Amino acid sequence: MRLVLLGAPGAGKGTQAKKLIEKYRIPQISTGDILRKAVTDRTPLGKEAKSYMDKGELVPDSVVIGLVKERLAKDDCKEGFILDGFPRNTSQAQTLDGVLAMMNTPLTVALSVDVDKDDLMKRLTGRRTCRGCQQMYNVYFSTPKKDGICDKCGGELFQRDDDKEATIKNRLDVYEKSTAPLIDHYKKKGILKSVMGVGSIDEIFNKVCAVLDKK
Numbered sequence: 741m742r743l744v745l746l747g748a749p750g751a752g753k754g755t756q757a758k759k760l761i762e763k764y765r766i767p768q769i770s771t772g773d774i775l776r777k778a779v780t781d782r783t784p785l786g787k788e789a790k791s792y793m794d795k796g797e798l799v800p801d802s803v804v805i806g807l808v809k810e811r812l813a814k815d816d817c818k819e820g821f822i823l824d825g826f827p828r829n830t831s832q833a834q835t836l837d838g839v840l841a842m843m844n845t846p847l848t849v850a851l852s853v854d855v856d857k858d859d860l861m862k863r864l865t866g867r868r869t870c871r872g873c874q875q876m877y878n879v880y881f882s883t884p885k886k887d888g889i890c891d892k893c894g895g896e897l898f899q900r901d902d903d904k905e906a907t908i909k910n911r912l913d914v915y916e917k918s919t920a921p922l923i924d925h926y927k928k929k930g931i932l933k934s935v936m937g938v939g940s941i942d943e944i945f946n947k948v949c950a951v952l953d954k955k
């Protein structure tokens with residue numbers, strides 16, 4: 741299965757992707773995760789990307805498209821993949837269509853995870869991540885047993901720089917302007933499916949699987 745996950749920041753794409761990896765045994769390609777790692781490792785790419793990410797802006801297409809092309813060419817993508825956070829605008833979507841057409845492996849499905857704007861704000865401002873194992877928590881919905889400490893590995897929980905309120909507002913605006921039009925792009929191609937991203941993680945996952953298993 742070759743899957744694109746669509747949805748606003750905070751819709752839970754990454755969380756669902758992690759569960760899909762286990763079920764379908766295909767890798768998740770998260771451009772956000774790749775870029776954050778480059779920032780942490782202070783690579784030249786990370787240094788370039790950081791200023792855009794801190795403002796909630798999109799990193800230039802020239803940078804992101806190269807990363808995705810390189811990743812899709814790896815052996816573990818032969819049986820399929822889950823793209824999470826890419827494409828983010830029409831130009832990225834068209835480039836992806838072109839690359840996959842050349843490889844004779846078009847997308848199977850684009851799945852949109854839909855969540856209300858008020859809910860998104862709470863999910864993003866409340867989101868905390870473990871420095872050790874990347875497990876996610878939320879100070880409103882899924883708190884750790886000990887404040888600021890990961891239940892799984894005892895690591896320190898931190899708030900992503902771009903999960904601060906001003907940046908979040910911009911990320912949601914950028915989503916509306918640049919990424920939401922992709923819903924139409926995939927509808928026209930006849931591969932769009934959507935689920936409401938409300939309820940527990942497992943409830944949403946069941947809805948996601950019900951849609952994907954029909955494909």
Ligand code: AMP
Nearest residue numbers: 771772792793797798799804825826828
């Ligand atoms: P995410 O974790 O997917 O919300 O991504 C975090 C940040 O990384 C975004 O706000 C952008 O600055 C950058 N980013 C991630 N994916 C892309 C993409 N496909 N195109 C441009 N910028 C991206």
